[in-house]
Structure formats: structure tokens, C-alpha cells
Amino acid sequence: QPSDEDLKRVTQTWQSDEEDEESDLPFRQITEMTILTVQLIVEFAKGLPGFSKISQSDQITLLKASSSEVMMLRVARRYDAASDSVLFANNKAYTRDNYRKAGMAYVIEDLLHFCRCMFAMGMDNVHFALLTAIVIFSDRPGLEQPSLVEEIQRYYLNTLRIYIINQNSASSRCAVIYGRILSVLTELRTLGTQNSNMCISLKLKNRKLPPFLEEIWDVAEVATTQPTVLPPTNPVVL
Numbered sequence: 307q308p309s310d311e312d313l314k315r316v317t318q319t320w321q322s323d324e325e326d327e328e329s330d331l332p333f334r335q336i337t338e339m340t341i342l343t344v345q346l347i348v349e350f351a352k353g354l355p356g357f358s359k360i361s362q363s364d365q366i367t368l369l370k371a372s373s374s375e376v377m378m379l380r381v382a383r384r385y386d387a388a389s390d391s392v393l394f395a396n397n398k399a400y401t402r403d404n405y406r407k408a409g410m411a412y413v414i415e416d417l418l419h420f421c422r423c424m425f426a427m428g429m430d431n432v433h434f435a436l437l438t439a440i441v442i443f444s445d446r447p448g449l450e451q452p453s454l455v456e457e458i459q460r461y462y463l464n465t466l467r468i469y470i471i472n473q474n475s476a477s478s479r480c481a482v483i484y485g486r487i488l489s490v491l492t493e494l495r496t497l498g499t500q501n502s503n504m505c506i507s508l509k510l511k512n513r514k515l516p517p518f519l520e521e522i523w524d525v526a527e528v529a530t531t532q533p534t535v536l537p538p539t540n541p542v543v544l
Contacts, residue, residue, distance in 0.1 A: 333408040339394050340377070347376050351442050356458035364449050371446040375498040376438050379490075381417065382424035383434055390418060420497065427486060436466040437487060441494060463488075 348369055351357055357365065384393045391399040405414040429437075443459035445452055466487065471480050 335394075336400070336408055343377055343380055344373050347373050347380075350438065354439050354442065356443070356461065359458070360454055361450055364451055364455065367446055367448050368442055368444075368455070372442045372444065372498075374501040375441050375494040378420065378494055378497045378501075379424075379434060379438055379441070382421045385418075385421035385425055387422075387425055390422075392417075392421065420493065424490070429487065432469055433466070433487060436462055436469065437490065440466065440488075441491065444491070444495075 351365075351369060351372075360368075381392055385391075386393050386399060389399055389401065391401040391404075393399055402414050402418075439462040440459055443455050443462065445456060449455055467480075467484055470483050470487075474480050474483065
């Protein structure tokens with residue numbers, strides 16, 4: 307979770323921006339919380355066993371490629387089924403109406419659908435942590451040592467499998483549970499790609515993204531060469 311100091315700083319920024327247009331403040335709230343979330347993802351990755359074994363170049367490649375996917379997992383963890391909304395780190399619920407005011411009404415249904423599916427799986431914190439590590443250590447274009455990354459990922463895959471076996475007393479359901487959890491990887495890859503496309507779309511619509519997010523998702527470089535506006539897709543959130 308973000309520190310109290312970080313949350314206080316973001317809240318003060320929101321208060322100072324209250325004179326902005328109605329759609330600007332909700333948009334900035336989402337992007338500011340996104341920055342904090344990505345920073346937490348980076349810190350989490352740095353603390354993972356095996357991360358320090360790979361080169362700095364590969365570390366950067368993995369973080370840039372996985373951060374939006376990991377963010378979707380964090381969104382799912384913060385999903386509140388009772389209100390069908392996402393709770394930000396400051397426990398503020400963001401609903402369909404909030405996304406509408408932020409100019410993101412076209413993305414919220416897909417996001418909430420993913421959250422509902424994850425909620426129905428009943429995953430605990432260990433499942434989420436191991437799945438996050440598996441996502442981070444996934445094969446990505448441009449890796450200098452893909453075999454090393456694959457070896458580290460295999461460690462977390464085996465750890466997840468053993469955890470499921472121990473949790474379910476080695477029942478016949480273990481393979482099914484393991485397969486269901488890993489099936490999330492494919493959907494996350496799709497959501498991550500859609501997230502990148504949406505960032506570019508926002509950029510081309512002159513919705514200013516914070517420089518930190520532009521850099522980690524390479525939005526600035528891509529947007530300067532993109533000739534047409536991309537269709538609406540999934541959001542940058544949390």
C-alpha cells in the first residue's frame with residue numbers, strides 16, 4: 307500500500323485542482339493513483355527472489371512490459387463486489403459514474419467484468435503474489451537472457467502448484483485450480499496491450515498523461531508516430 311505521506315500528497319493535489327474542469331479532476335485522480343501503484347509494483351519486483359540475478363536492461367524490459375498487466379491484478383484485488391466498484395488505495399470507491407466523469411465511460415464495463423471473474427475465483431493473497439511474480443517474469447520481446455527469466459518464472463510456477471496442492475490436500479481439483487489461475491495470464495496479456503492502446507488514444511486526444519506513465523509505457527515515443535486515433539479500449543486505473 308502507498309504510504310500515508312504519499313496519499314496525503316495526492317489528496318492535496320486533488321484539492322488544489324478543484325477549480326479544474328469537471329472531467330479533469332477525476333482523470334487526474336485516476337492517473338495520480340496509477341503512478342503510486344506503478345511505483346509499488348516496481349518496489350515489489352525489486353524484492354522478488356531472482357530479480358537481482360538478471361541484468362539491469364532486462365529488469366527494465368520486464369517492468370515496462372508487465373506493469374500494466376500487474377496493475378490489472380491489483381485492480382482485481384481492490385474490487386468491491388458489494389458496490390461493483392474499485393477501491394483506490396485511500397479506500398475511495400471509483401464507480402461507473404466516476405469513470406464517466408473522467409471521460410472513460412467506454413472502458414469501465416470490461417474492467418469490472420474482469421474484476422468479477424477474478425473475484426469469483428476466490429484467490430487469496432498468496433495466489434495473487436505468486437501470479438504477480440509469474441507475470442513479471444514472463445517472456446518479453448527484447449530480453450537479453452530469456453532463458454534465465456524463464457528459469458526464474460518456472461520457480462514461481464512450481465511454488466504456485468505446490469501451494470495449491472498443500473492448500474487442497476492434494477485433491478483431484480488441484481490441476482483444475484492451477485489451470486484456472488494460469489488461464490488469467492492470457493487475458494492479462496490482452497488487457498495489457500489494450501491498456502497501451504488506450505494510453506496512446508488518450509495522448510492523441512490531448513489528455514495529458516503524467517511523464518512517469520508516458521515513460522514506463524513508452525507512450526511518448528509511440529504517440530509521436532501514430533497517424534490516427536485508436537479506438538477506445540481498456541483503462542489505466544487504480
